[in-house]
Amino acid sequence: xxQKKVCMIGVFGAGKTSLVQQYVHSRFSEKYxxxxxxxxxxxxxDVDGDPMTLVLWDVAGKExxxxxxxxxxxxxxxxxxxxxxxxxxxxxxxxxxxxLVQGAAGxxxxxxALNKADIPEQWAISVDEEQRLSALWTTVHTSAKxxxxxxxxxxxxxxxxxxxxxxAA
Amino acid sequence: xxxxxLARDTHVDAAHADAEFARLREMLFGREQRELEQLRARVxxxxxxxxxxxxxxxxxxxxxxxxxxxxxxxxxAPSVQQALSESVRKHPxxxxxxxxxxxxxxxxxxxxxxxxxxxxxxxxxxxxSLSLRGLQWRFEAWRTGVAYAQVVIRHSLVYRVEQVLLIHxxxxxxxxxxxxxxxxxxxxxLISGMLTAIRDFVGDSFSSEREVGGLTSFKVGDLGVSxxxxxxAVLAAVVRGPAPPSLVIKLRETIxxxxxxxxxxLSKFEGDATPFEPSKELLADCLETVLQxxxxxxxxxxxxxxxxxxxxxxxxxxxxxxxxRASEWQRAVSRLETEPGIVLVHAERGWRRWxxxxxxxPLAARPAVLLAASGVDTARVDGRWQPYVSLDxxxxxxxxxxxxxxxxxxxxxxxxxxxxxxxxxxxSWVADMITLRVFPPGVSxxxxxxLALELTDAMRADIESVQRRRVLxxxxxxxxxxxxxxxxxxxxVQLAAVDAALRTVGRRLEIALAGRADRTGLxxxxxxxxxxxxxxxxxxxxxxxxxxxxxxxxxxxxxxxxSETEASAPGASDVPRDVxxxxxxVRARVNRSVSFVVRVVxxxxxxxxxx
Numbered sequence: 001x002x003q004k005k006v007c008m009i010g011v012f013g014a015g016k017t018s019l020v021q022q023y024v025h026s027r028f029s030e031k032y033x034x035x036x037x038x039x040x041x042x043x044x045x046d047v048d049g050d051p052m053t054l055v056l057w058d059v060a061g062k063e064x065x066x067x068x069x070x071x072x073x074x075x076x077x078x079x080x081x082x083x084x085x086x087x088x089x090x091x092x093x094x095x096x097x098x099x100l101v102q103g104a105a106g107x108x109x110x111x112x113a114l115n116k117a118d119i120p121e122q123w124a125i126s127v128d129e130e131q132r133l134s135a136l137w138t139t140v141h142t143s144a145k146x147x148x149x150x151x152x153x154x155x156x157x158x159x160x161x162x163x164x165x166x167x168a169a
Numbered sequence: 170x171x172x173x174x175l176a177r178d179t180h181v182d183a184a185h186a187d188a189e190f191a192r193l194r195e196m197l198f199g200r201e202q203r204e205l206e207q208l209r210a211r212v213x214x215x216x217x218x219x220x221x222x223x224x225x226x227x228x229x230x231x232x233x234x235x236x237x238x239x240x241x242x243x244x245x246a247p248s249v250q251q252a253l254s255e256s257v258r259k260h261p262x263x264x265x266x267x268x269x270x271x272x273x274x275x276x277x278x279x280x281x282x283x284x285x286x287x288x289x290x291x292x293x294x295x296x297x298s299l300s301l302r303g304l305q306w307r308f309e310a311w312r313t314g315v316a317y318a319q320v321v322i323r324h325s326l327v328y329r330v331e332q333v334l335l336i337h338x339x340x341x342x343x344x345x346x347x348x349x350x351x352x353x354x355x356x357x358x359l360i361s362g363m364l365t366a367i368r369d370f371v372g373d374s375f376s377s378e379r380e381v382g383g384l385t386s387f388k389v390g391d392l393g394v395s396x397x398x399x400x401x402a403v404l405a406a407v408v409r410g411p412a413p414p415s416l417v418i419k420l421r422e423t424i425x426x427x428x429x430x431x432x433x434x435l436s437k438f439e440g441d442a443t444p445f446e447p448s449k450e451l452l453a454d455c456l457e458t459v460l461q462x463x464x465x466x467x468x469x470x471x472x473x474x475x476x477x478x479x480x481x482x483x484x485x486x487x488x489x490x491x492x493x494r495a496s497e498w499q500r501a502v503s504r505l506e507t508e509p510g511i512v513l514v515h516a517e518r519g520w521r522r523w524x525x526x527x528x529x530x531p532l533a534a535r536p537a538v539l540l541a542a543s544g545v546d547t548a549r550v551d552g553r554w555q556p557y558v559s560l561d562x563x564x565x566x567x568x569x570x571x572x573x574x575x576x577x578x579x580x581x582x583x584x585x586x587x588x589x590x591x592x593x594x595x596x597s598w599v600a601d602m603i604t605l606r607v608f609p610p611g612v613s614x615x616x617x618x619x620l621a622l623e624l625t626d627a628m629r630a631d632i633e634s635v636q637r638r639r640v641l642x643x644x645x646x647x648x649x650x651x652x653x654x655x656x657x658x659x660x661x662v663q664l665a666a667v668d669a670a671l672r673t674v675g676r677r678l679e680i681a682l683a684g685r686a687d688r689t690g691l692x693x694x695x696x697x698x699x700x701x702x703x704x705x706x707x708x709x710x711x712x713x714x715x716x717x718x719x720x721x722x723x724x725x726x727x728x729x730x731x732s733e734t735e736a737s738a739p740g741a742s743d744v745p746r747d748v749x750x751x752x753x754x755v756r757a758r759v760n761r762s763v764s765f766v767v768r769v770v771x772x773x774x775x776x777x778x779x780x
Binding site for chain 2: 001002003004005037038040041042052053055057069071072074075076077161
């Protein structure tokens with residue numbers, strides 16, 4: 001069976017672990033647990049009848065004084081950047097994170113999760129900014145809490161790493 | 170003189186023409202000519218290389234083999250396997266002939282090793298199951314719910330390579346995974362990912378991985394992880410217990426072999442681990458379990474006590490078996506010896522079959538049935554029995570009952586050689602017994618005194634007829650009239666016949682003659698008259714064949730008249746039935762009579778048949 005390494009990258013507290021937990025174990029916790037180092041999970045998916053395994057590297061979020069270790073990203077087949085729509089800083093860090101990933105793994109399929117989509121009244125990113133982002137990247141509105149877009153974003157990255165037509169670059 | 174310049178000119182022209190021609194040829198075919206020369210040189214070189222290769226190849230193989238590594242063997246293995254498989258498929262006879270000389274030794278060696286393993290296994294099994302330590306382990310297995318075998322391994326384990334993972338170096342994805350058969354399979358994907366992450370973390374934390382050599386081992390509780398990195402893949406072995414140095418060498422050789430054999434799939438890996446399926450054999454070679462008994466096998470002493478215990482148990486089992494066989498034999502012989510009608514002459518107990526012979530009364534029980542009832546397997550008994558007549562009392566009685574056809578109401582008993590009969594027997598059977606001349610074997614006397622006689626129907630009819638019939642007399646007379654004489658004669662004939670028959674079986678008749686008178690006249694006269702009448706009849710009966718002692722007389726007078734029923738019974742009087750009934754007259758008529766009361770009694774000396 002085909003296996004693909006997919007890294008979850010983002011600023012701390014963006015919801016990377018929650019998205020993985022919701023996707024793999026179908027559960028959500030309001031309690032925040034900061035990831036130390038990296039946590040690895042696995043999910044078997046079916047893409048257009050082709051079975052494959054996503055090995056999800058839930059990398060600890062970037063903090064102000066500490067970069068994400070590039071070695072965790074090395075060899076990744078795809079990456080999901082997680083942006084917390086209620087925290088502008090998570091959006092502003094995207095270029096730096098993208099550069100880090102490209103430096104470690106080259107140009108690989110990328111999808112951006114616009115997380116916490118279930119609370120639009122708290123969004124800190126304008127619609128224009130979001131549209132500009134969507135013009136450059138494949139974006140999916142997600143909510144680890146409600147499950148919105150969770151299945152969609154992992155299906156999207158799975159199709160992308162398998163190089164299926166109509167997927168993210 | 171004029172011709173010399175011409176000749177020189179001609180020579181110069183020819184040389185010039187050759188040069189021109191060569192230039193022209195160079196211009197037209199120069200490049201092809203050079204290529205042709207190069208090809209000739211390469212062809213010549215190829216021939217040279219093939220010949221050299223034929224010389225150098227064996228030496229090269231020897232040199233590589235002398236290094237002591239497995240790379241050459243691993244590289245050649247697939248081709249050799251394929252060639253061997255093809256050869257076996259096409260020419261099986263050739264291969265069979267070739268390997269025939271080594272088959273015998275190989276089989277003997279395999280059997281020898283299997284037997285040695287069995288002995289070691291028995292040693293260990295007995296030792297562990299009977300020792301205090303074994304009991305403790307069993308208790309621990311019961312308490313923790315872990316299989317006993319697992320507990321034993323855990324305690325007697327030196328080390329065990331439980332899992333081997335082949336991990337792609339860059340992605341951390343699992344390429345192949347081998348696990349000990351008795352372990353629950355773990356999630357190799359997650360282990361390989363986390364292992365890679367840990368190695369990355371260590372590498373990042375301690376500067377460059379190349380500078381420090383990377384993470385090669387770490388421990389988690391009882392488990393240790395040995396890591397052998399390669400350029401494109403990493404081999405990780407999960408080891409319980411202290412890993413020996415030889416394991417590191419083995420892992421190194423394995424990762425080198427994998428890089429050699431799977432170089433192409435490794436370089437083109439894009440997440441599909443299918444091409445690495447064959448590498449599981451190499452990983453499985455690294456799985457091993459070393460127990461204390463294995464580790465000390467070189468200097469292990471033979472443990473005698475399990476063998477002694479085993480021998481004692483076997484001896485006890487054999488003794489029990491023999492004792493049970495002997496008991497069974499004794500029981501069978503005793504049963505036959507005590508059985509009436511069977512005489513056991515020869516009894517021989519072999520290891521597999523019993524031989525019994527002797528005498529058997531045809532009426533006795535069958536020996537096979539008796540043995541089967543005693544729990545003996547009759548299939549292994551050979552019996553030879555000669556018929557004979559047993560004088561055992563049971564047999565004598567059984568035979569007598571059959572031979573004499575004793576009636577159901579007759580009970581027979583044997584006392585000494587006298588057969589006693591009790592109960593009620595018909596006259597005919599008693600008569601037969603009286604005249605019996607051939608007694609059953611074992612019987613010399615027949616005692617019939619305990620028998621009650623059952624008369625024949627004819628006898629009973631005769632006696633009843635006599636008792637109904639009255640000898641009638643005229644008023645105040647004891648003279649026998651002609652009619653009374655007829656009645657007396659009839660009774661005399663019937664009584665004589667019955668009495669004669671009874672005397673043959675030790676019985677006789679006793680006849681009481683009761684004289685009566687009617688109520689007229691004085692009673693004293695009636696008494697006298699009735700006595701005369703009875704005496705008259707007795708005298709008239711004498712000479713009829715019945716001894717005089719058989720008769721008694723009784724004078725009843727008029728005090729014991731016949732009842733009306735007796736008086737009106739058929740034959741009681743000579744009054745015709747069609748005469749109008751005058752009860753008083755008839756009654757008086759009937760009571761002027763003598764009536765008969767007949768009893769059967771034993772004679773003083775009953776005949777006793779003897780042989």
